[in-house]
Amino acid sequence: MLDVLIIGAGPIGLACGIEATKHKLNYLILEKGVLVNSLYHYPDNMTFFSTSEKLEIGGVPFVSNNPKPRKHEALEYYRRVAEKFQLNINFYESVKGIAKGGDHFVVNTSKGIYKTKSLVIATGFYDLPNKLNIPGEELSKVKHYYTDPHPYYRQKVVVIGAQNSAVDAALECWRKGAEVTMIVRGPEIANRVKYWVRPDIENRIEEGSIKAHFNANVTKVEEHSLTFMKDNKEHTIPNDFVLALTGYQPGYDLLKMAGVNISNEKTMRPSYNEANMESNIRQLYLAGVVVGGMETAKWFIENSRIHADLIMNDIMQKIKGESQSNSK
Template identity: 55%
Template sequence: MNQNTFDILIIGAGPIGLACGLEARQAGYSYLIVEKGCLVNSLYKYPLNMTFFSTADRLEIGGIPFASIQPKPNRPEALEYYRRVTDSQKLNVNLFEEVVALTSAGERYQVTTSKATYLARHVIIAIGFYDVPNLLNIPGEDLPKVRHYYFDPHFYYKQKIVVIGANNSAADVALETFRKGAEVTMIIREAELGRIKYWTKPDLENRIAEGSIKAYFQSHLTQIREREVEVQTPTGKITLANDYVLAMTGYQPQFGLLQNFGITLSPDFKRHPYYHPETMETNLRNVFLAGVICGGMDTHIWFIENSREHAVKIIRHIQGQKQEV
C-alpha cells in the first residue's frame, strides 16, 4: 500500500479527532489525523486561565485516565493530557497541515491538503467551531481595538473595555479583566445573564449589583470608533469612552468547507449537517462527522463528554461494513 493511502483519514486533531484515531488504531486500521493548526487547536485558543465545566474523567478519551489536582481541570492540564495521550499512544498526527479539498476517487476519497495528497477509504470530519467568530456587522468592527478572542487579562490593565455577551466567555472576561485593573462595561442583548458556570454567576451578579462592573441589559452596540462606542439602550442611545471591545459573541463551524466537500446542510439558520445518528455517516458514503460539528449553529449541543461516543459508532460501523464484505 502507498504510504499516502489509508483506511481512514481524520480531519481535525481536537479531542474527538484524537478519540477517532485511538478507536481506529485499536481496530487495526491504517489511519492519519491531519490538523490545520497545533494539537487540540481550539483548546489552545481558550483563555489562559480557563477552567472547564466538566470534571477530568468526562474529558478522557480512549479510556486513558486524566489526572487533575483540581475538581475541574484547567486549560494547561487539558493541553498536557492530550499531548501525553498522543505521545503515549503514538498517534499518527500531522500538524499545521490544512485540508483544502475532498473528492471521490473510485472506491476511495482523495484528500488534498496544503502539504500533500492522500487516498482513504473512509474520511472522518472532526473539526471544531472556534475559527469563525460570529460578527457584529456594525461600523468600526474592523478596527484593531475589536477582539473576538481573549487570552490574558493583564493586557487590559487600566483600559476601558466593553465586553459583549451574556454567557460563560463574557462572564470570565469581565471578571478577570476587572480584577486586573480594567474599567469594565458589559453590553448584553438579553434582559438577564445567560448560561454561566454556577461558581462564576453569583460573583458576576454581585459585581454588577455593587457597580464594580457596569452592565447595560437589552442593549447592543451600533458603532465602534477609535476612542468610543455607541450603545443602543432601552432608554436611548449613549456614547461610552472606550479603549477595547471584546466581542464574546460565539463562533460557528466552517460551513463553507463542508459545502465544498458536498455535505448537505439544512436550509434554515441552524445549518445542521446531515448525518445518520447511529453511524455518523453523512450524505456522502463513507464520510462521517464527529464532535461539535454535528450541531451546526447549535454549538452548545455537543461537547467532549457527550461526543466521544461518535468515535466508537463510526469505527463500529466501518467494522460492520468489512464483515459484510
C-alpha cells in the same frame, strides 16, 4: 490509500484516531494548527465546566489537582494521550479541497494530496467567531478571542456577550485593573454560565464594579469610543478595547466542500445518521460538536466521545462486508 483520514486533532479527533489504532486501520489525522487547537486558544485561566473524568478519551485517566480541571492540565493530558497511542498526526496542514473519486476521497492539503476510503470531519466550532457586522469591527482594538487580562490593565474595556467566555473575561479584566462595561443583547446573564461564576458576576454588576447594559446592541466602534442602542436611544461611551465574545460556529466551508447537506436551515445542523455518524455522503462521517451546527451548546467532549466508537465500528463493518463480497 488510507483506510480513514480524520480532519481535526481536537479531543474527538484524537478519540477517532485511538479507535482507528485499536482496529489496526491505516489512518492519518490532519490538523491545521496545534494539538487540540481550539483548547489551546481558550483563555489561559479557563476552568472546564466538566469534571476531569468526563474529558477522558481512550480509557486514559485524567488526574486533576482541582475539582474542575484547568486549561493547562487539559493540554498536558491530551499530549500524554497522543504519546501513549503514538497517534499519527500531521500538524500545521490545512485542507484545501475534498473530492469524491469513485469509492474513495481525494483530499488536497497545504502540503500534499491524500486518498482515503473513509473520511471523518471532527473540526469543532471555535475557529470562526460570530461577527457583529457593524462599522469599526475591523479595527485592531476589536478582539473576538480572549486569552489573558494583562493587556487590558487600566484600559476601558467593553465585553459584548453574556455566556461563559464573556463573563470570565469581564471578571478577569476587572480584577486585573480594567474598567469593564458589558453589553448584553438579552435581559440577563445567560443561564448556562457556570454555576460557581454566575453569583460572582451578578454581584459585581449589582455593586457597580462592572457596568452592564442589558437589552442593548452595539452599533458602531470607533478608535476611541463605542456606540450602542438601548431603550431606543443611542449611547456613546469612551472605549479602548472591545472583546466581542459572541460565540463561534463550525467551519461550514469545509462541510460544503465535502458535499455535506445542511438538514436544518434554522440551526444549520448538517445531515448525519445518529446510529453511525455517517453524513449524506457515504463513508464521510461527522464527529464531535460539528454535528450541532449553530447549536454549539448542545455537544461537548463528554457527550460526543461516543462518536469515535460509532464511526470506527461502522467502518469496520463496511470493510468486513466488502471483504465478504469480494470473496464470493
